Amino acid sequence: MNIERSSNWREDFNKRLEENGPWDSWSLYKMSYEIEKMNLIPEFSGLQAPKFLTNLMFLPHQMEAAQTVIEKMNGKAILADEVGLGKTIEAGLIMKEYMIRGLVKKALILxxxxxxxxxxxxxxxRFFIPAIPYRKNTPLDQYDVVIMSMDTAKKSPHREKIYEQDYDMIIIDEAHKLKNHKTQIYEFVQSLKKKFCLLLTATPIQNDVFEIFYLVSLLKPGHLGNFESFQSSFSATKHTLKEEKYLKELVNQVMVRNRRQDTGIEWTSRKVQTIPVIFTxxxxxxYDMIFDLKNVSSVFKSSFTMVTLLKEMCSSKEATFLTLNKMLEKCITKEETDYIESIIAKMMTLEVNSKAEKVLEIIEAANDKVLIFTEYRATQAYLQWYLYTKGISSSLFNGKFSKSKRDWVKQLFRERDQVLIATESGGEGINLQFCHHVINYDLPWNPMKIEQRIGRVHRLGQEHDVHIYNLAIEDTIEQKILDLLGDKIDVFEKVVGDLDAILAT
Structure with missing residues (x-):
């Protein structure tokens, strides 16, 4: 078979010469010229992306963060702005900049x-980046920018498919979830090839100082030494350390952190109160019977189980009952069974929940939208029932909800209900600037969880002062939680920087 070369182009070209056109559009030529000129920039300074993103108004701190990451940190950084300052915008701007410069084509976002x-x-x-959500059978080699859930990415067969790809940039949102080298997601991310890598978290230290070591080691292995040298150099334990100024200096070489007060934007205030509650x-x-469980049998000597039960009793009898009921199945002797059944019987006679009554007082005094955070779904359901009996409308919000249901519940809260009762996972990523009151019904061990909760309402667009109420039952485990929260906040501020108010002084 003979292949002949087409000569049509010559005839078409001669015709255009004779008729003086039509030639290519001058505007298309100018655009092509600009792109070529951009690729020939002699110095890697300044941002090119903003002039192509005319639909976005970047705040000065966002531009500075992007520029710092690109020019000084070589595209490997922790973006640790306080909640609500636009870390997603900064990450999008950095990615767009690298794409325009031809340095990033394929990107994975976890x-x-x-x-x-x-x-x-x-x-x-916002950024005209053609990103797609990863689904079960998405062919990764056919898409350049893929957004995937962390839980999916770390498991087979998805993990192996990702390892086969050659990504230019990795972005991880809520990077504090990586925690340490023992978690599956940390090991997975550590194994990824990372030409450029951004870790986004407002709370790079959540529970202990070693978390910052592991995050920094993902970006720049050896920057803080190995684990043993880090531990000895800073006399580091979970909640204490020395030479914090030197450590802070090292961390700041790979971390950008903007605080609300540094942005030049006028922010509303936080009014934080610790509200004491007294048991009936x-x-x-x-509560005392549960505390004595450890003396009944070795089955109940697990400190984790005991702490869980004590915390649940400070929340609601409903939450406590579910755990006690499971424990009945593990009982070996009749004495153990009888003791637990006696606790359950006494719980069934309880008609008062002192903490719920305090919540009602706060809601009635606020006379406004109120966001409540609890750690237990059983408590969530109880609170909704209790408030309903008092004539107060509420919606529930938890991590099991689909995207459409989350949007629907948020709309109900905005337009109909006075109260939204959320669990920790449910409150993640939801923006509620129209609400100005937050009740921490159950206190977490982790102060950064409180910061994340408050950040749902105290963010860009909030026009009112935000009132935070931290409930704590006197002479219970919640008093110990308050003390430990203070120690953890102290470590965070020594290494990362000052925090906005979380606890009352």
């Missing part, structure tokens, strides 16, 4: 499942 669609929308609509005699009796 996020909590609840934020996957939000990231897809943000990158496509009946509640105290049950």
């Amino acid at each position: 996020v909590p499942a609840s934020l996957q669609n939000q990231w897809v929308t943000e990158l496509n609509v 005699e009946g509640e105290r009796e049950i």
Whole structure:
């Protein structure tokens, strides 16, 4: 078979010469010229992306953060702005800049499942980056920018498919979830090839100082030495350390952190109160019986189980009952069974929840929208029932909800209900600037969880002072939690920087 070369182009070209056109559009030529000129920039300074993103108004701190990461940190950085300052915008701007300069083509973005669609929308609509959400059979080799949930990425067969790709940039949102080298997601991220890598978290230290060591080691292995040298150099334990100024200096070489007060934007204030709650005699009796469980049998000597039960009793009898009921199945002797059944019987006679009554007082005094955070779904359901009996409308919000249901519940809270009762995972990634009151019904061990909770309402667009109420039952485990929260905040401020108010002084 003979292949002949077409000569049509010559005839077409001669015709255009004779008729003086039509030639290519002058505007298309100018655009092509600009792109070529951009690729010939002799110095890698200044940002090119903003002039192509005319639909976005970048705040000065966002531009500075992007420039610092690109020019001084070689595209490997922790973006640790306080909640609500636009870390997603900064990451999108950095990615766009590298794409325009031809340094990034393929990118993988790992996020909590609840934020996957939000990231897809943000990158496509705001940055004109054609990102797609990863689904079960998405062919990774056919798409350049993929957004995937952390939980999916770390498991087979998805993990192996990712390892086969050659990504130019990795972005991880809510990077504090990596925690340490023992978690599956940390090991997975550590194994990825990372030409450029961004870790996004407002809370790079959540529970202990070693978390910052592991995050920095992902970006620059050896920057803080190995684990043993880090531990000895800074006399580091979970909640104490020395030479914190030197450590802070090293961390700041790979971390950008903007605080609200540094942005030049006028922010509303936080009004934080710790509200003491006193158990009734009946509640105290049950609490003490649970505390004595460890003396009944070795089955109940697990400190984790005991702490869980004590915390649940400070929340609601409903949450406590579910755990006690499971423990009945593990009982070996009749004495153990009888003791637990006696606790359950006493719980069934309880008619008062002192903490719920305090919540009602706060809601009635606020006379406004109120966001409540609890750690237990059983408590969530109880609070909704209790408030309903008092004529107060509420919605529930937790991590099991689909994207559409989350949006629907948020709309209900905005337009109909006075109260939204959320669990920790449910509150992740939801923005509620129209609400100005937050009740921490159950206190977490981790102060950064409180910061994340408050950040749902105290963020860009909030026009009112935000009132935070931390409830703590006197002479219970919640008093110990308050003390430990103070120690953890102290470590965070020594290494990362000052925090906005979380606890009352």
